[in-house]
Amino acid sequence: MNSQALVKINSVANPRARLICFPYAGGNASAYRQWSCLSAQDIEVIAIQPPGRSARINEPPYDNIQAMVNELLPVVLALSGVPYFVFGHSLGSRIAYAVLSEIQRLSAALPECFFVSASRAAHQGKAQSCYIHQLPDNELITAISRLNGTPEVILRDAEFMQMLLPMFRADFKIAETYIAPVVKLQCPIQGFCGVDDDVVKPQQMACWQELTTEFLGVKTYAGGHFYLEPGRQALLHDLRQQIEPNLIFS
Helix, strand or coil: CCHHHEEECCCCCCCCEEEEEECCCCCCHHHHHHHHHHHHHCEEEEEECCCCCHHHCCCCCCCCHHHHHHHHHHHHHHCCCCCEEEEEECHHHHHHHHHHHHHHHCCCCCCCEEEEECCCCCCCCCCCCCCHHHCCHHHHHHHHHHCCCCCHHHHCCHHHHHHHHHHHHHHHHHHHHCCCCCCCEEEEEEEEEECCCCCCCHHHHHHHHHHEEEEEEEEEECCCCCCCCCCHHHHHHHHHHHHHHHHCCC
């Protein structure tokens, strides 16, 4: 298991549960740095850190789903010794789905619940005339800026962006080309999204019901595709409401 592939947001000596969080395209583990408040409920929050960013910036990023799954599968399996939950935002939801599909194939422990956020269902493609990951550098940076998920101070740092562009291209290549085979996960799926999301609409997220034996619906929050920060308190409250009942008998 590659220990660099995960970052502990908080450290719990004897966690009653774990929440494993997958970042969005171009994102990293720091997207979940404010989630440590869940520790009050003895929940250990762990964020996935793929290569090509943050402390792993010198590692080549993965541009295909299988390479990502090959690394992350043993990471998630090693964390499944206590009841666990999985949260993925945007591309993170689809990467998590690929990992969980493989876990189910191995008859290993699935999460108590899989939380999918601001993502079309993993088995659905995205119709577009031009892929973002194929754009010239300046147009790619403009496209990234429009998504409002990367701080402007980073986008304006030309030298740093040259270091990050391979990671952005790799992530968006997976996001734009990966279409998952249909596997009905034997665990509940709960959807979350922003009411003003112009990338993924709540009705699109409802299609996740085709990938689970138990679909819990879609909850919406104030904000757009990156509602995570403005809607953080409400989202964390709802996550606790979902997680705590599963821990009563653990």
